[in-house]
Amino acid sequence: MALPLMLLFVFPLIASFFFAARSIFDLAGWAALFIHPQLWSGLQLSLITGLVSASLSVLAALLIVSGLYQTKWWPRIPSQVGAMLAVPHLAMAIGLAFLIMPSGFIARGVAMFTGWQTPPNWISTHDPYGLALVASLVIKETPFLMWILVSILNREDVQRNFAGQRAAAVSLGHDMKSIWLRIFLPQILPKLIWPLLVVFTYAATVVDMALVIGPTQPPPFATIVWADINDADILYNARGAAGAVFLSLAVAGVAVLVWGLVKAFAMKREWLMTGPTARDIIRPSGPFSTSWRRAELLRGVHNFTLLHTSGEGGPKGRMRSLLARFLFSKVLLLYLLVTATLILLSFAILWPFPQLWPQTLSMAAWLRVWSNPSALITSLLVAGATTATAIAIIIAWLESQPQRRDKLILLLSASALGLPAILLTLGQYRAFLLLNLTGTATGLFLAHLIPVTAYMFIVLAAPYRSFDPRWRASASGLLCSVPKFLWTIKFPLLKAPLLAASAIGFAVSFGQYVPAQLIAAGRYSTLPMEAVTLTSGTNRPLTAAFALLLMAPPLLAFIAAAHFGKSRWSTA
Amino acid sequence: MSLVLEKLSVYLGDSRIFEPLSLTVAQGEIVTVMGASGSGKTSLLSAVAGDLPEPLYAVGLVILQGRDLTRIPPESRRIGRLFQDDLLFPHLTVGENLLFGMARGPKIERQAMLKMALQHLELEGFENREPHTLSGGQRSRVALMRALLAKPDAMLLDEPFSKLDKTLRSTIREYTYSHLQERNIPTLLVTHDPEDVPTGGRVIYV
Numbered sequence: 001m002a003l004p005l006m007l008l009f010v011f012p013l014i015a016s017f018f019f020a021a022r023s024i025f026d027l028a029g030w031a032a033l034f035i036h037p038q039l040w041s042g043l044q045l046s047l048i049t050g051l052v053s054a055s056l057s058v059l060a061a062l063l064i065v066s067g068l069y070q071t072k073w074w075p076r077i078p079s080q081v082g083a084m085l086a087v088p089h090l091a092m093a094i095g096l097a098f099l100i101m102p103s104g105f106i107a108r109g110v111a112m113f114t115g116w117q118t119p120p121n122w123i124s125t126h127d128p129y130g131l132a133l134v135a136s137l138v139i140k141e142t143p144f145l146m147w148i149l150v151s152i153l154n155r156e157d158v159q160r161n162f163a164g165q166r167a168a169a170v171s172l173g174h175d176m177k178s179i180w181l182r183i184f185l186p187q188i189l190p191k192l193i194w195p196l197l198v199v200f201t202y203a204a205t206v207v208d209m210a211l212v213i214g215p216t217q218p219p220p221f222a223t224i225v226w227a228d229i230n231d232a233d234i235l236y237n238a239r240g241a242a243g244a245v246f247l248s249l250a251v252a253g254v255a256v257l258v259w260g261l262v263k264a265f266a267m268k269r270e271w272l273m274t275g276p277t278a279r280d281i282i283r284p285s286g287p288f289s290t291s292w293r294r295a296e297l298l299r300g301v302h303n304f305t306l307l308h309t310s311g312e313g314g315p316k317g318r319m320r321s322l323l324a325r326f327l328f329s330k331v332l333l334l335y336l337l338v339t340a341t342l343i344l345l346s347f348a349i350l351w352p353f354p355q356l357w358p359q360t361l362s363m364a365a366w367l368r369v370w371s372n373p374s375a376l377i378t379s380l381l382v383a384g385a386t387t388a389t390a391i392a393i394i395i396a397w398l399e400s401q402p403q404r405r406d407k408l409i410l411l412l413s414a415s416a417l418g419l420p421a422i423l424l425t426l427g428q429y430r431a432f433l434l435l436n437l438t439g440t441a442t443g444l445f446l447a448h449l450i451p452v453t454a455y456m457f458i459v460l461a462a463p464y465r466s467f468d469p470r471w472r473a474s475a476s477g478l479l480c481s482v483p484k485f486l487w488t489i490k491f492p493l494l495k496a497p498l499l500a501a502s503a504i505g506f507a508v509s510f511g512q513y514v515p516a517q518l519i520a521a522g523r524y525s526t527l528p529m530e531a532v533t534l535t536s537g538t539n540r541p542l543t544a545a546f547a548l549l550l551m552a553p554p555l556l557a558f559i560a561a562a563h564f565g566k567s568r569w570s571t572a
Numbered sequence: 573m574s575l576v577l578e579k580l581s582v583y584l585g586d587s588r589i590f591e592p593l594s595l596t597v598a599q600g601e602i603v604t605v606m607g608a609s610g611s612g613k614t615s616l617l618s619a620v621a622g623d624l625p626e627p628l629y630a631v632g633l634v635i636l637q638g639r640d641l642t643r644i645p646p647e648s649r650r651i652g653r654l655f656q657d658d659l660l661f662p663h664l665t666v667g668e669n670l671l672f673g674m675a676r677g678p679k680i681e682r683q684a685m686l687k688m689a690l691q692h693l694e695l696e697g698f699e700n701r702e703p704h705t706l707s708g709g710q711r712s713r714v715a716l717m718r719a720l721l722a723k724p725d726a727m728l729l730d731e732p733f734s735k736l737d738k739t740l741r742s743t744i745r746e747y748t749y750s751h752l753q754e755r756n757i758p759t760l761l762v763t764h765d766p767e768d769v770p771t772g773g774r775v776i777y778v
Contacts, residue, residue, distance in 0.1 A: 164659045170623060170646045171653035172673030172722045186663045275676035
């Protein structure tokens with residue numbers, strides 16, 4: 001049963017790879033591509049925005065996580081990051097655009113102090129350097145990388161090992177900064193390679209966000225390719241296909257180059273074993289050294305109290321923790337501001353600049369949404385169906401297949417997420433054309449099922465496989481059947497990862513734009529399609545309402561998963 | 573040149589984990605701390621090292637080489653530690669583990685010290701080996717040498733021999749004690765095993 005079910009995921013995916021690869025041989029497409037006037041400028045823009053946003057995201061995520069690790073704020077991070085993850089990329093781009101545009105919330109706030117009566121002459125969205133696109137990508141990808149890091153660091157074995165290694169390194173004179181750089185990071189980074197590749201590929205090939213907030217003259221290369229693929233002209237289609245392959249190769253080339261540079265740096269290893277610096281301050285040259293004076297001064301305040309310093313690692317550690325909290329709070333604040341802007345804008349009919357509050361509020365946008373809820377219903381149905389199917393596929397696989405076979409599915413899943421969506425969608429479109437699946441509900445369902453299953457498998461496989469086999473042995477001794485064991489023991493004990501994976505699957509499906517748009521072929525409309533279309537119009541309240549609709553169900557799914565996933569017991 | 577504890581005790585909220593302890597550990601002396609499980613032996617070592625985990629906190633003074641260590645972060649206290657596990661860093665080679673705690677300085681000097689350390693450990697040619705390829709005894713000796721190369725002013729041993737088999741245990745124990753006494757390092761040892769108590773050494777109970 002598990003194999004035929006898994007074929008629902010594997011077959012369309014492999015067909016997509018095959019048909020995408022076939023595009024390589026369309027020489028007319030390549031010839032047209034290389035005379036495209038915006039090829040190199042668009043490609044340069046895509047690669048630079050991708051590299052910059054991925055680098056900034058990983059830097060921010062590491063700064064925040066290393067500063068908050070094992071402090072009292074640490075336990076709260078997963079739920080806060082989960083809520084941020086639930087916000088689809090597209091909704092964030094739309095919200096951020098409304099926030100930073102010349103007549104946006106930020107400009108209105110500044111106008112209170114500067115006295116501006118008209119919106120400033122800023123190019124804050126669709127700017128030629130892609131800064132707004134980079135900002136929105138960083139805001140979305142930082143929580144994703146934080147979530148990966150938190151998942152790694154919260155593993156029981158990692159916590160135990162790192163606690164011991166930290167104590168050993170501290171006793172050798174290394175402070176927390178040094179321990180993060182030399183002990184923790186080298187062990188974490190290999191596990192971050194795939195997520196980083198996914199982030200870079202996504203950032204360099206994103207279409208929906210680029211259409212909403214990215215540069216236009218030239219646009220990022222992915223949007224040029226997207227326009228070609230959607231064109232009615234066959235030659236443009238071929239050029240788009242060649243472009244998708246070329247973009248993928250360029251992204252892969254840059255990823256390999258960057259990875260090679262990082263590896264070359266890491267190979268030197270000199271920096272790994274540099275001696276400690278913290279020891280220097282304990283050997284004061286005399287009673288007037290800075291550290292000595294500081295210790296004496298503090299002792300006067302806290303005489304006879306030996307305050308522990310393990311959690312934050314002394315004054316420097318507290319500074320790092322403060323910086324991390326500052327950064328994280330700003331990211332959270334941006335999410336709140338974006339949501340607030342969207343809510344307000346969805347009710348605003350008349351909102352002249354520089355007023356901070358709309359002059360007239362109206363339900364008009366929301367009434368229009370409710371009068372024709374087909375896109376919302378389609379999105380909900382597809383997300384519900386794909387999430388339920390994916391969980392069935394994954395559980396059937398994990399229950400019936402040996403763990404060594406997981407590698408294949410993990411590889412396919414990682415490829416589905418690591419390869420540009422535009423390339424996979426192209427292959428998928430051509431395969432579905434052959435199978436008469438374009439413009440059908442089945443086609444739309446399968447197009448969503450691939451990324452949903454890929455994400456959910458990556459999230460669920462490790463916790464599911466690490467389920468203690470002694471529970472099964474114990475239940476067997478009590479003559480418990482397999483279905484009864486699953487429903488009464490295993491699923492309740494694994495409900496947190498099962499619900500978290502489902503919430504992620506639901507959010508992934510809800511945010512799909514590229515595959516849905518192409519496979520639906522105009523027969524079906526989902527929320528992301530409507531939202532992207534609306535951003536090119538002038539009806540801001542309706543666009544804001546659709547962006548909020550994009551945000552709300554995934555957010556509710558995450559809240560429900562966090563609430564119902566709480567354990568009422570301990571297995572320790 | 574000694575380690576002095578003055579009325580040192582550890583608290584969890586209002587409850588005291590162990591009675592205030594005053595103690596002087598002389599140069600090269602190894603004082604054994606014994607007590608039932610949960611009596612606070614490891615907390616005592618953490619209080620001395622300055623890395624008590626929340627919500628525990630310590631009251632009292634720790635004075636090393638005549639200096640009060642209050643408010644000195646753990647990494648700056650110059651107190652070395654050995655744990656139940658050897659805690660060699662798995663991503664570093666044997667040589668890199670030994671260099672990790674060595675003071676900064678010219679590369680040639682550090683390499684010379686590394687060579688001497690490896691000779692002393694009878695592990696010449698092992699510097700590029702990964703820790704997991706060593707035997708239990710070799711790992712224990714590397715962990716001790718790594719701690720000693722950091723030139724600590726005091727050492728805390730938290731049941732470092734408890735995971736070794738009986739034969740290896742006595743060999744590593746003698747090896748460790750001889751090195752600590754040779755270097756005149758005041759040492760606090762926590763153990764459950766009376767055989768770990770050095771001959772003629774003081775024992776205190778918490």
